[in-house]
Amino acid sequence: MYRNTSTPADDNGCGWFHLSPPRDVRPGHSGRTEARWVVLGAGFTGLAAARQLALKFPQDEIVVIEGQQVGFGASGRNSGFAIDLPHDIGAHDYIGDPATARMNLKLNHFAQSMIRTLVEQYGIDCQIRADGKYQAAVEEKGLAVLQAYRSGLDKLGQAYEMIEARDLPEHLGTSFYRQALYTPGTLLLQPAALAMGLANNLPANVSLYENTVITHLEQGDKITLRHANGEFIAHELLLCNNAFASHFGFLPGRLLPIFTYASMTRPLSVEEQARLGGKETWGIIPADPFGSTLRRTPDQRLLVRNSFSFNASGQAQQRYLERAARQHRTSFDRRFPMLPDMPFDYTWGGSMCLSRNHSSYFGSLAPRVHGALCCNGLGITRGTATGTLLANWLAGEKDELTDFLLASPGPNRNPPEPLLSLGVNLNLNWGQRRAGLEA
Ligand SMILES: Cc1cc2nc3c(=O)[nH]c(=O)nc-3n(C[C@H](O)[C@H](O)[C@H](O)COP(=O)(O)OP(=O)(O)OC[C@H]3O[C@@H](n4cnc5c(N)ncnc54)[C@H](O)[C@@H]3O)c2cc1C
Incomplete structure (x- = not known):
């Protein structure tokens, strides 16, 4: 059982959030809900994962949990660059190994094409240019x-x-x-208008709960996620909650x-x-x-x-x-x-x-717990692509992009506190x- 050591608490000053078209915020959760698929975090990564799971498993209910309102977290706070090109700040020419750079380019193009399609399909007013x-x-x-x-x-x-x-x-x-x-x-x-627009137009078999902060996570035959007013029982859990994943004991000190x-x-x-x-x-x-x-x-x-x-x-x-x-x-x-x-x-x-080696996490973290985490500052495209591909992979599909992500070294270790902060x-x-x- 992990008792969360910290939960999301962003400031209330984000211009993008306040300037977004008004929407009906989905109610918080109460009671007990069991679902085959539970996605934690409704940023770009979680929204993409939930959408794709819903398409791959039309008979299942997909639950998405967000501790704040959609668009209030980092996905709604960024500068709004959905970037195509790789930019490896660890390489002398910022491109590094051409084969890796080409795969990152493909990932980003895949995400850009998804974003354009969804924005057009649902008429999302997010000033995309x-x-x-x-x-x-x-x-x-x-x-x-x-x-x-x-x-x-x-x-x-x-x-x-x-x-x-x-x-x-x-x-x-x-x-x-x-x-x-x-x-x-x-x-x-x-970015906030895009995240909200995506949340407003999730497939019918997705249930989104906002303002529902998960405080405890228990692993067993199923995964239990507790919050102040109830709990979720997940057969499979997808962690798309950015650095907060480490507060549940996953990838400690690496995110x-x-x-x-x-x-x-x-x-x-x-x-x-x-x-x-x-x-x-x-x-x-x-x-x-x-x-x-x-x-x-x-x-x-x-x-x-x-x-x-x-x-x-x-x-x-x-x-x-x-x-x-x-x-x-x-x-x-x-x-x-x-x-x-x-x-x-x-x-x-x-x-x-961020991770020290600029590498993301993609794959399974523990039995029944999977993650698409650590976008290293490029979450609009990276999160959209990795959330979608994580769902595809869990549906048994693989392609060169999934293979590429699975082969990534993942975020590397860091020295323990207080050395880390220092x-x-x-x-x-x-x-x-x-x-x-x-x-
Ligand atoms: C100022 C700024 C500028 C940036 N500029 C860009 C840019 O131009 N382009 C770009 O691509 N990226 C940019 N980024 C980075 C980008 O915002 C992130 O990479 C992206 O938000 C990651 O998306 P995500 O869905 O993985 O995570 P997040 O957006 O962080 O979503 C995770 C969600 O999980 C929720 N959560 C966490 N823990 C819990 C819990 N215990 N219970 C319930 N919910 C929980 C959080 O509330 C959060 O909404 C910028 C970031 C910032 C802050």
Whole structure:
């Protein structure tokens, strides 16, 4: 029996969540429910797994449990880049082994195609646009990353465009960056609206319970999941709850809940848009992984994401949020001097589940317990693909993508606490300091 040592508790500041179309939240669970399939976590991974299980097992009831509201967790808090290209920050050219990179590319394309199809099929209003992404640099180190990534993309035969400083304001308005590498294949979207839209349109044999926090997990012939008002009995359990899986004793110390933070302005007026210039919408990711991600959204807000903290509990912490908000202001003002005193309507944080070796977990964790965990900051595509493929695999289907995921080494071990927190915090602080103007 595992008594959960920490449960999800995100802050209430997420702009995407509050700006999403209203929906009927599914009621929390009470009493006792037994089901063949239970999915824990209704982020992109859990929603994809539940949908696919429902299609593969039309006679079974599929239960999905979410501790908060759908769209309130990390899946609704991210920057909305559904990225196609692999970006292995452990490899010198960010591509690494071409065979592995090609499989990751296939996985991401598989997920993008699912997302597009579902958005179209159900008319999900999530501002999805095939805008591509700019990877932009301002520091020497960042410029070197762009050159290295360029050679990796050549190796992989992927299209890109290098854009020099003089031409960047035409694209982005700001003249802050010295160079950018544009790749066309990324989809930009409103993540909370997508997660909610997917939850609203689950197949009829899926029962979703929101605001139902699982506090105890007991393994036996069947799996018992307890919460404050009752319990679920699962014949098969799929853990799609990101780093919280380790609070039930799975992959202990290997799933790192690293928080990152975002702020979003009010919509720019027409005059402010003219002052900014550039394209109507865009997405920028930093050349330095510790730098800032930015978005110009279809409703003309600007978003800035940066700053990291290691919240071992997986829960939000106000002091880190406040520190990040100060950094967002500095980062915004550096890039957009033409928009002085622009207020942020929203500031929030969220957990990325990272592993030290950037590897995810896919497969069985124990008898009757399976997992698709640790998207390493790329959960829109990765979670959609791995959730779907986990369901396929449990239905007895295998293909090259499933084989690839099953063969992955999985998240590696870390030193025990307090060394772990010490090491991660040192690494995060050092990385953020070195990012210089890219932060
Ligand atoms: C600010 C920010 C920016 C990011 N930018 C991007 C980006 O642009 N593109 C991208 O692809 N990724 C991005 N990410 C990462 C992305 O959000 C994650 O990879 C993704 O959310 C993982 O999806 P998931 O479904 O696996 O997990 P989650 O979204 O974390 O879903 C797991 C769910 O499980 C629930 N849960 C956990 N424990 C319990 C319990 N005991 N009982 C009940 N429910 C439980 C949680 O409430 C949660 O909703 C970003 C993340 C952040 C925070």
